[in-house]
Amino acid sequence: MTLKELAGLLGLSPTTVSRALGGYPEVSEETRRAVREAAAAHGYRPNRRAAALASGRAMAIGHVITTSETDELVNPVFADFLAGAGEVYAAAGYDMLMSVVPEDREDAAYAQMISARSVDGVILHGPRPGDPRVGLLQEAGLPFVVHGRAPETGSHDFVDVANTRAFRTATDHLLDLGHSRIALVNGPEAFDFASRRRRGWTEALEARHLAADLVRDGPMSEGNGYAFARQMLRDGATAFAVASHLMALGVRRAVQEAGLTLGDDVSVVMFDDELSYLRNDGDPPPFTAIRSSVRAAGRRCAEVLLARVAGPDGALIGEVWDCDLVLGASSGPSRNSSRRKTSA
Amino acid sequence: MTLKELAGLLGLSPTTVSRALGGYPEVSEETRRAVREAAAAHGYRPNRRAAALASGRAMAIGHVITTSETDELVNPVFADFLAGAGEVYAAAGYDMLMSVVPEDREDAAYAQMISARSVDGVILHGPRPGDPRVGLLQEAGLPFVVHGRAPETGSHDFVDVANTRAFRTATDHLLDLGHSRIALVNGPEAFDFASRRRRGWTEALEARHLAADLVRDGPMSEGNGYAFARQMLRDGATAFAVASHLMALGVRRAVQEAGLTLGDDVSVVMFDDELSYLRNDGDPPPFTAIRSSVRAAGRRCAEVLLARVAGPDGALIGEVWDCDLVLGASSGPSRNSSRRKTSA
C-alpha cells in the first residue's frame, strides 16, 4: 500500500494525503480525519526510505560502537546508554543506526556515516585528546553530541558526569570517616574520565596534606579489582575509592579473603554507573556509592542531539552532571582512627 | 557529489557509472578503472537512501531490544551479541538498525520495522511460546532468524546453544567428582533457556537416582546468586551448577562467607556467556565453566540471516551449538565423597 494508492482510494491527490498525515495546516480537519481513518484501516505506513530521500532527512541517528579485545570497559556502559538514547529516539520517531566496528576502524565508520548521509546526527563516545572524529563531523556539518569530554571541549555540545567532583566527594566521605590510607582503584587512566577521577581523589587527599600514592589503574574487571586491592591491603590501605561496580566486587573479594570485614575493618566507596544488570539495591545497599545513571546520560545526549538536528544554530550545550553519594553498608568509621586518634 | 555529477565529469552516463561501481560485467575494465579512480578522487559515496529506494534493498538489518525495569538478564547478553552480529554486517556492507523499546511495546516495534520497510531482515531474541512476532514476520515475508528457541521451533531459522546438554555435562562433572548434593542456581525459568538448563541438571541427577530438589531461580544477579547459595549451603549443598558468571560471583561470596573454600569444600560450575567485560581468564581460570560465546552466536545469526536475505528459499537452518567444559579452580573432588565413600 503506497501513498498514491491510498490517495486513489480516497479520491484525493498524493499531496493532500501526505500533508494530512504529516500534520500540515493546509488540510481541512474533515479531510484529515478521513485520511487518517483510511490509513489506519488499510494499515498504510509511509515508506521511510522514500520519505528520507525526498525530504533530505533520514530520521535516524548514528552510533558507532567499538569492539575491542582488550578494553573491557566500553561494552557494559553502551547497553544502558543505548537504552536511554533509544527511548528518546523512539518517542521522536527516529531510528537508531549502529555501526559496530573494531577499534582501529572507528574513524572510518564515522566517515562512512557522514558521506553516506544515512543519518541526521551522530553521538560520539569517549572523545580522545585532539579527536579526529570531531574534525570530520564539523567539516561535514553533521550535528553531533559528545558523551564525555576531551580536554579541548568547547566547540561542540557535550554531556558528561562530574567525575572529578564525584571522586572528591567519595574520598572526602572516607576521610570524614577517619581513614587516612585511602586507595584508588581506577579505570585505565588514558581515558579522560579516569584521569578526572584520579584528580578528584588527589585533591581530596592533598587538601588534608595526605600523600596520594596508593593508586592502581587498568581495565575495569572484577579480576583487576581483586588483584589491585589485594596488593594495596598489604600496603596498608584501609579504604578504597573504586571506579566501577565490577571492580568493587573484586575489592570485596580481596577484603574477605584477607579475613577482614567490609564496612568495619575496611571501607569501600564505588562509582556506580547504575548498569541495570549490576544493580546495587537493598536497604541499606551493600555498597556505598556515587550514583550516576548512564541511561539518563543516554537520554540526555539524545535530547540534545535531536534539538541540534532541529535547529543547528542554537547555543552550545555543555552539561556536567553531578552525582549523589548514597550511603551503603560498605563504609564505616575507621578502626585505626579511633585507636590512633587518642594515641596521636 | 552525486552519481550524475560524477558521470558528467567523466563524460559517461549515470548508468555506466553505477554499473562500474557496482561491479556489473557490462562495463569495460578500462572504464571501470577510470570510474573508480574518479570516485575515489572526488570522495564520491553513493547515497544509501536513494540506493535503497531504487533497488528495494535497504542494506540494513533490524534488531529490537527491550528495556525492562525488572528483567536484569537481557542487557548484558545484548551488548556482546550485537558486537558479533555487527562485525558480520559491517563486512557485508549492511547497517544495523536498532529499535529500543519498553517490553510492552516490543511487538509494535516489530510491526513498525516490517511495514516501514526500513530493513531487509530481522533478528528475533528470546522467542516465547506461541510468539506473535513470528507470525507477523512470516506473514510479511520478511526474512528473520531466531536467537534461542521456542517450543514450537520448526518453521524458521534459529541459532541456539545446547542448554540442556550443557547442564547435563556440568552436573555430570560434579557427580563424577563425588558430589551428591548438587544445587542448581538458575535464571528465571519462564525463559526457554532456563527451563532447558533445569532439564539437563535434572536428567543428570535422575540418571544416578538422586533427587533433583535443590533449585532456585530468578533474575541472574550477583545478589540472587549470593542469596540462593547461602540458603542452599544450609540445606546441605556441596556443589553448584550456576546459570551465569554474575550469579557465580554471588555464589562464591556466599561460600567464602560461610568459611568454606571454593574448589575444595565446595565446587561450582558456571555457565559462561563469555561476556567480554566479565571475562573468566587465568591459568587455571578461577571458575570451572561451560563456555559459550554470545559473540559467536551473534555472528552466526547474522550470517544465517544474510544468507536468507540473499536467497529466501534455501533450506531451513536450525543450529544448536555445543559448549565445552573448561576446568578451573572452582571445582574439585568432594570431601564428603572421600569420607563417606569409605564408610558407606
Place this chain on the structure above:
DNA sequence: CTCCTTGTCCGAAACGCTTTGGATGGGCGA
C-alpha cells in the same frame, strides 16, 4: 557481403515520498 553475436554504453522509467507553485471556489468587505 550480409546477418547475427557480443561487448559497451546510453536514455528513460521507475522507486514512493515531499514540496513548490499554482488552481479553484467560497466568503468577505466595499
Place this chain on the structure above:
DNA sequence: TCGCCCATCCAAAGCGTTTCGGACAAGGAG
C-alpha cells in the same frame, strides 16, 4: 456587484539511485 483573500486542494518536479530496453560498432560465421 466586484475584487480580493483565504482555505483547500492538485499537478508536477524533484530526491539520487537502479535497471529495463534498446543502440551502436566491431567482429565472426555463413
